[in-house]
Amino acid sequence: MRGIIMKKLLISAIFLILGGLMPLYAKELPVNIAHRGACAYLPEHTLPAKALAYGMEADYIEQDVVLTKDGKALVIHDIHLDTVTDVAQKFPGRARDDGRYYALDFTLAEIKTLKACERFDIASGTAVFAGRFPLWKSDFRLHTLEEEIELIQGLNKSTGRNVGIYPEIKDPAWHRAQGYDISPVVIRILADYGYTKAEDNIYLQCFDFEELKRIRHELKCELKLIQLTEEDFDVAAVASYANGIGPWIKQIITDIDANGRPILSDLATSAKAHGLKIHPYTFRADSLPAGMSADQLLETLFNQAGVDGIFSDFPDISRDFIRTRVKAK
Ligand code: CA
Numbered sequence: 001m002r003g004i005i006m007k008k009l010l011i012s013a014i015f016l017i018l019g020g021l022m023p024l025y026a027k028e029l030p031v032n033i034a035h036r037g038a039c040a041y042l043p044e045h046t047l048p049a050k051a052l053a054y055g056m057e058a059d060y061i062e063q064d065v066v067l068t069k070d071g072k073a074l075v076i077h078d079i080h081l082d083t084v085t086d087v088a089q090k091f092p093g094r095a096r097d098d099g100r101y102y103a104l105d106f107t108l109a110e111i112k113t114l115k116a117c118e119r120f121d122i123a124s125g126t127a128v129f130a131g132r133f134p135l136w137k138s139d140f141r142l143h144t145l146e147e148e149i150e151l152i153q154g155l156n157k158s159t160g161r162n163v164g165i166y167p168e169i170k171d172p173a174w175h176r177a178q179g180y181d182i183s184p185v186v187i188r189i190l191a192d193y194g195y196t197k198a199e200d201n202i203y204l205q206c207f208d209f210e211e212l213k214r215i216r217h218e219l220k221c222e223l224k225l226i227q228l229t230e231e232d233f234d235v236a237a238v239a240s241y242a243n244g245i246g247p248w249i250k251q252i253i254t255d256i257d258a259n260g261r262p263i264l265s266d267l268a269t270s271a272k273a274h275g276l277k278i279h280p281y282t283f284r285a286d287s288l289p290a291g292m293s294a295d296q297l298l299e300t301l302f303n304q305a306g307v308d309g310i311f312s313d314f315p316d317i318s319r320d321f322i323r324t325r326v327k328a329k
Helices: 002-028 047-055 145-159 172-177 182-192 209-217 235-239 267-273 294-305 315-324
Strands: 031-034 060-067 073-075 164-169 203-206 224-229 244-247 253-256 262-264 309-312
Touching (some): 047 145, 073 145, 262 294
Parallel strands (some): 224 244
């Protein structure tokens, strides 16, 4: 009897200790963000690519969002449909004058009839990343933001894990010029699925500085906001409304010197001084900065620049690096 009680006490103590340490430990490690899903292995922004990213234990899974003609939130990287689907074959004649097929010109029901595939170059018809999933094989479809959230939340329920979402509002100014206001649509869907507060397991990202400011101040969004950037910007100004930045890797590692050593900008230091998280894009083991190996790139970003996360096409490789090589802060 006494032995059993002691055993129970011991187990309780272990759980208390683990329970106390684990969240601290998890907080200190950078986050692994599956960029468009595990898109190095399956066509980007398809549900199978998201499920694979989940299986690879990504911390966050990314959704790019554009609107359809009937105002639905579609998960796709571009405002165009023609680089990742067979829209040109299925709906010839529906291109605009520039020859492109826009998601905004098609209803969700029409888009659901399209086959999705690995990203290809329209002019040549060949895959952008030659070594990835073969073009036009198997059967993939596009999906809505709601469908993807339900997949991730469903997996969170069935596995007991807690993977976050990382939606990006695409081209809000362009949507507005077409008569659509995308941000309130996305924020409403997020709220419907329980994402309303800073502590919820989500980051909301956008390249448009004015729009992200509007999301914070005018739309009163309390979620963690990430300002995406591709060139120099006012770090202090961004810190007034965002929780972090998503810079292009080239903004952090500007070059390599004659000895092959990476040259860092002061962006990471400056962002940290302003209390901003840094989640650079994009780690691609099959498309690395000139003169750098995958290992050197991750080592530089995590252990020299000290970034807080990474958008990764290869969430398995970035996961392994974070777990085994990143020095805890
Ligand atoms: Ca994105």
